[in-house]
Amino acid sequence: MSGITGSTTNYLWSVHDVLGQGATASVYKARNKRSGELVAVKVFNVLSYSRPHDVQMREFEMLRKLNHSNIVRLFAVEELPTKQKVLVMEYCSGGSLLNLLEDPENAFGLPEAEFLTVLQCVVQGMNHLREFGVVHRDIKPGNIMRQVGEDGKSIYKLTDFGAARELEDDEKFVSIYGTEEYLHPDMYERAVLRKPHQKSYGVSVDLWSIGVTLYHSATGSLPFTPYEGPRKNKLIMHKITTEKPMGAIAGTQQVEGGPIQWSYHLPYSCQLSQGLKVLLVPVLAGIMEADQGRCWAFDQFFSATTDILQRQPVHLFSLQQAMAHSIYMHHYNTVSAFFEEVAAQTGIGVQQQQLMYLGHDLVLEGSMKVVNLPCASASQPLVLLSSMPEANNSLPFREPEMPLIPSRFDVVADYNFSKVTVGIVHQYRRIVQLLHTHRELLLQGYYGYMMKLRHECAEAMHSIAIITIRLQSGLSAQHRIHKLSYSSEKQGNVDNSGQKLQMVYQHLPIYSAGIREFQTQLEHLQIQQAKLAENLTHDKSCQKMHMLLEKITAIHQQYRKDRLTGKLAYNDEQIHKFEKIHLSSHIKRMKSLFREECVPRYKELLASTRTWSSVLMEMQNRLQDFNSFSAGLLVDLEIIEQQQNKAVDRILDSPQFGGAAPQPEIAPRDKDQMVSRMHHLRDEMELLVRELQCNNSIIERLTGKGV
Incomplete structure (x- = not known):
């Protein structure tokens, strides 16, 4: 090897292009003399030849035997003019x-x-x-x-x-x-x-x-x-x-x-x-x-x-807990197994889990395979709702510890400190980006939750409309039965179904008012959510943190040069000290940005979501109760209609109307239970209206503050 270059029959390199050095050899980036193809050459030094010959040859033979995409390939074994061995190997552009x-x-x-x-x-x-x-x-x-x-x-x-x-x-x-x-x-x-x-x-x-x-x-x-x-x-x-x-x-x-x-x-x-x-x-x-x-x-x-490697992550965001999760599952696992793993990671029981994706309910059968789940990502995860209250007091980060800045002038100590600082600032930036992402997921998730309940409110109003029509039909039928009963002089056989139907009919406006109150409440919540979402678009904390990172990195790069230089000239030393003052200032600004802007904004959103979660969960529970009640009521009305039809048939078949003798009427046993349920639901709806009106005043105050 002469000068600053080395070569074999087919390859050429500069000793300045060193890729690595060890006790017995150095590795350089080299080129094929004919094609210019980049390779790595391992050049053995004199010390390597003091080893036994079989040890010297072991690496050559080993590499010739191995052939795999995750093992660096051996292309050739060549020699320098001094007869030193050179291994010509695959060049890896990304370093080690x-x-x-x-x-x-x-x-x-x-x-x-x-x-x-x-x-x-x-x-x-x-x-x-x-x-x-x-x-x-x-x-x-x-x-x-x-x-x-x-x-x-x-x-x-x-x-x-x-x-x-x-x-x-x-x-x-x-x-x-x-x-x-x-x-x-x-x-x-x-x-x-x-x-x-x-x-x-x-x-x-x-x-x-x-x-x-x-x-x-x-x-x-x-x-x-x-x-x-x-x-x-x-x-x-x-x-x-x-x-x-x-x-x-x-x-x-x-x-x-x-x-x-x-x-x-x-x-x-x-x-x-x-x-x-x-x-x-x-x-x-x-x-x-x-x-x-x-x-x-x-x-x-x-x-x-x-x-581990055969599993795929299912990205999940637990909305009320404000926590992101990656649930690693095999593609052949069942959804039931997925639910169990979600319970293990989140603490939310299988029976309490509800899933949404892109703002819509995700209804899954336990026997389904995980491979059939939607292709969720970290930015568009499955959203997990719990039917039970969940705390979101914990923050998804721990603030990194920043070491004290060296007080004395020392190029080595200052370089080491700046290197550690750059790593910590990268961590700060990641946390700020994480908070930004979580804020977006919270706002998107609660928007989807609110839209889900708005849809359920619309369905509840539709149910009330159907019940109203059925009640009106039932009351009209009951009126006809009364007329027929009087004309047939069977007044004593006329039951009190008409009075009970009339009572249900009179209570319907209370249920309608409750649902409309839900809709008003959701409008208030969505106004607040929209304001918070708009504030997020104007949040420049990620950009500010990135700028601080660039400034601190520039100082670190300068300190790296100073460390390589060793003893600095007077003017260079003064510049080094001024940069140290700037470094200290940047670190203080970074901490201030994090502690006084980023974290308070996130905590403020968490406080808002706690209010939203409480209101929405109560609303969802009441809607579920109403849906169960309305389904039962429609069944009751169906029974009453059948009984009314039978009553009409009996009257028309009576001797008065040329028919057979009337059969004794069987009073429906479910009517009292129906009216009892109506009274109970009416009381609950009236209580909820009062609670929602109180919540409205709280939300209006929050909205007025521009939270």
Whole structure:
């Protein structure tokens, strides 16, 4: 290799285009001399040739054997003029998974869809290795490359097989490879702490490394962190990993010499939904088990992760609770199983669940398959209503903790602080976007709920109209029966059906007034909802937070240059200090925007929805009662009509009219129950009218304030 370029017979590269460096080799971005095709070349250094020849050849032979879309492909093995070996491999344009995790935007872990892509690719790549009996021995984010397709989607590929070797499930090995933070505790003890022992290692060491890698991908942090970090406190690092209780997936030491705080859950700050966390945590606990006897085997790992990857999320928004959920289900699961899972995540019992989609009732049979559910999304989820009161006092976030800004001038400390700050501001921005999305879902959901009840009110008024017509018909028939009864001198046989029908008829205006009061109430609520929706369109908090993020990121980029420069000239140092003042000002503005604008607006909407929910739920219950009553009343009227027809027939068949002797009349037993129900419903409707009038005054005051 001469100057700043290197080449083999078919490939050319610059040493400035370095993609990665290790103890025995460096990886560069190279081009084919004829076609210009981009490749990656792994160039081995002199140190690599001090290894035994079979170890040197192992990686070449391993890569030749493997052929999978989730493993970096080997194109050729070439030589430099110095006879040093060069591996020509597939170039991955997205860098490594570690590069992605070091992006401040992913300081709290990858988005759910990207994490699932990582999980799928790692599982498929590892499955291919196990088919060939290969143990990798150095799995970590830096050895997982990212290819970005034309559609922008990621494909992750395992690479760096310098430490790999063939090993069946029941075989062991004793040599040490790997990276500290991702090493199995037994290997860590020997490789890092330099403690000799007689232990051998099996394929489960890869599972431990996969567990740490997946935790890192999900959270942005390592699972096991002593005070000041794993590289500075190696004894505590080993203590955490070996003394980890069963089921724990993380352990941290907050203060020097302090206790270890164990965690059995993924942190609240990560971007994974609760539905995915519930499925993932048992996998992490199973493979990050120091005792090789209790650690999962690969078959169990593949079975559990395949089960996760074969599920599809059903996006759900619990309206009264103001919480979004992802319910992970298999396509072949029944809707009954879906309802049970919804109950487990939301606490809303199966019998209390009502679903809406795009503003319409979603009526589902329990035997239906989940695959037949509507194609809901995070922005257009299924809306869950509960028939019982639900609290919405909890907020869908926890405010991130911001470290104190370094008081002294220090380019390294300032750079580290600015990097952490950019990651935290990204988290603030995500929370603001989440609040914005939840506000839209609340407003859309309650609008749909109100429209649903308006439709039910219209149906109730239609029922009243039908009942009115039937009552009028019944009263007319009863009047004719009276005339016939008098003319046939059978007055004593005339029952009191006419009086009861007349009483029902007189009560109908009360029910109509109650329904009209519902409609008026809904109009008031929709006016308030429309004002809040309009306010949301004028809310610029997301844009403001984005601008603050850009300003803070620009300072971080400047601090990165200052750190690389090292000692700054006087003027550059003054600029650095001024930027620090600006950084402090931007952070204060961000917190003010969040705490004094975004959160209060959201809480204000939650308070309004609590009022809406109370009114709408009461209204829905009364409408359901009325619907049940009206259905029963129509049945009663049908019975009365039949009895009236029989009475007319008996009179016309009497000797007075040339017919047979009259049969004794059988009084209907249901009439008293019907009138009793009418009285009860009338009392309820009158009480509800008074309650709604009181609620109207409250809503009018809220509307007048322009909430």
